[in-house]
Amino acid sequence: MSRFWSAKVHDLTPYVPGEQPQDQVYIKLNTNESPYGPSPKAISAMQAACDDRLRLYPDPQGLALKESIARLYGLSSDQVFVGNGSDEVLAFSFQGFFKQDKPLLFPDISYSFYPVYCELYDIEARTLPLDSEFAIDLDQYPQENGGIIFPNPNAPTGRALSLDAIAALLERNRDSVVVVDEAYIDFGGDSAASLIPRFDNLLVIQTLSKSRALAGIRVGFALGNRELIEGLERIKNSFNSYPLDRPALAGATAAIEDREHFESSCRKVIATREWCSTALSQMGFEVIPSKANFVFASHPRHSAAELYQQLKEGGILVRYFNKARINNHLRITIGTDSEMQQLITRLEALLGNA
Amino acid sequence: MSRFWSAKVHDLTPYVPGEQPQDQVYIKLNTNESPYGPSPKAISAMQAACDDRLRLYPDPQGLALKESIARLYGLSSDQVFVGNGSDEVLAFSFQGFFKQDKPLLFPDISYSFYPVYCELYDIEARTLPLDSEFAIDLDQYPQENGGIIFPNPNAPTGRALSLDAIAALLERNRDSVVVVDEAYIDFGGDSAASLIPRFDNLLVIQTLSKSRALAGIRVGFALGNRELIEGLERIKNSFNSYPLDRPALAGATAAIEDREHFESSCRKVIATREWCSTALSQMGFEVIPSKANFVFASHPRHSAAELYQQLKEGGILVRYFNKARINNHLRITIGTDSEMQQLITRLEALLGNA
Known part of the structure; x- marks a missing residue:
């Protein structure tokens, strides 16, 4: 106090x-x-970035990294946002999309940072209980909402939702933003990134900390339609012009390229x-x-x-x-x-x- | 839109x-x-940090860096906050201290990010004109305020205030937070860090981007009494647990040590x-x-x-x-x-x- x-x-x-x-x-x-x-190519790229050029600011847009990610998912670079870890990307998403008159919906057992962001940005939250098998039941998510977010696979349960279940939710929930937090998607789940062309209210968030073994640098990204990405860019550019440093940009780009x-x-x-x-x-x-x-x-x-x-x-x-x-x-x-x-x-x- | x-x-x-x-x-x-x-020792430390340990998260507290900075300024590590560039440290300070019933005061000609933070966090701002010589006249800053911030030296003018002028302001303004933004202090100004033991409402913010030639990594810090630092930590830990990556922490620590x-x-x-x-x-x-x-x-x-x-x-x-x-x-x-x-x-x- x-x-x-x-x-x-x-x-x-x-x-x-x-x-x-x-x-x-x-x-x-x-x-x-x-x-x-991490990818040995990512380590090499980072070491090469550690030289006298560190006196210069990084690219504030992170364009090379965005282009690599866009290629991986068949999107264009203005459908990609990059941030200082997926936590920063999540924070911007809460601030940018979920401050609404209606409550944000998320599972009662889920990433425990969600309620913290709600406090930080004065967002009303409503949690929906996992079923008895600890699964998210998207059929229970009411249409009256100011946004929906859930991890897929869920954390800390590890359970994944099918793409069909997510697409069905998006079909009936077209008026608020749905964020699918895919921190763990690469270990067996199906990414909702493929649904982006069909749903302009879908934002997919991923991280390089888990499947790309780069928790030691802080890089996360979001995929979605240009309007949603522009919203995130507006927040980012009102907060910190250069959230990703030179070695992190170099390492993340090389890691995305090394499939x-x-x-x-x-x-x-x-x-x-x-x-x-x-x-x-x-x-x-x-x-x-x-x-x-x-x-x-x-x-x-x-x-x-x-x-x-x-x-x-x-x-x-x-x-x-x-x-x-x-x-x-x-x-x-x-x-x-x-x-x-x-x-x-x-x-x-x-x-x-x- | x-x-x-x-x-x-x-x-x-x-x-x-x-x-x-x-x-x-x-x-x-x-x-x-x-x-x-930057310091060749900083470059070496960063290159050494680019290895398989990047799979692990960095120290969320950045304690080694805090201890180096604390030693440099004769403070303790809990009087030091570190962030992803001084812009992030500034953003947290606006959110953490300047959302008050009374307006925040800053010079009309100054770092142009200040009014952006005011918009982002709904902070009422009142700007005070530089005098005809483009100098900040702290005598003009009224006691009725919800906080005061100015760069010293000012940007983009380059003019510096004396420590006496800053101490006099602090003497008559004990009830709101005064942030001295010292991005450029090392090129001839006197840091207000020496005033921290006397004034519990003083926060000094610095960056490694300028005098330590590390714009390419993103490291800034704040110095102040423990209450102010705890306020910043509470915001940071409600936003992003690990804002500084492993190479940045290693490079910043080495740069601070290489006087x-x-x-x-x-x-x-x-x-x-x-x-x-x-x-x-x-x-x-x-x-x-x-x-x-x-x-x-x-x-x-x-x-x-x-x-x-x-x-x-x-x-x-x-x-x-x-x-x-x-x-x-x-x-x-x-x-x-x-x-x-x-x-x-x-x-x-x-x-x-x-």
């Missing part, structure tokens, strides 16, 4: 990201980072997720079928909070959310085969099944 | 940064970049500015005495708009603002001695004094 703060600052309940320990070696399965490095490395990394993560889900099920965990680079699991006889703590003490970090409905689940990022084998072995010991 | 935008988006008049030509070689004296490269390179670069810029100001005066320009890495000059017999265009056609970019009171001035960034000699030669030709 401070007499110097704007009133808004007192009301905020900031987002708390997963731990990023700086000083200890953990098997780190808590923030959905890739276990594999082979990207596809190979995703394939490995998917294969590991599948055997790991089976192994967890065999230990008695209830594992939600995941299309993401994590699994969300609970055990009928063991407390998730205790397992989280015991794993941490043994040097393995996973994510635990102390929130209603999911406070007996663990969200476990998919690491390498070796890391996941160590996790399984440790869990077997903790569960007494060793 | 779009029916999908929040009402706010329609009202915005985004900031327009100086041109960043991507495809042509100019003598680039338009965006106050350093003509010298020798920093001081040597600043000395060179100052020496060039001094002879260049004299040369411009000898050509008949009225040159405002500058403590920044640019000069602001007008010529009684030659249109600034025309000179800007003629210089551009000859391959030299300077900055021209088509705004009341300053639409016959040029803002000329201080480049290398050789670049400035070419500018002078070209101006001599244009002015017919060759």
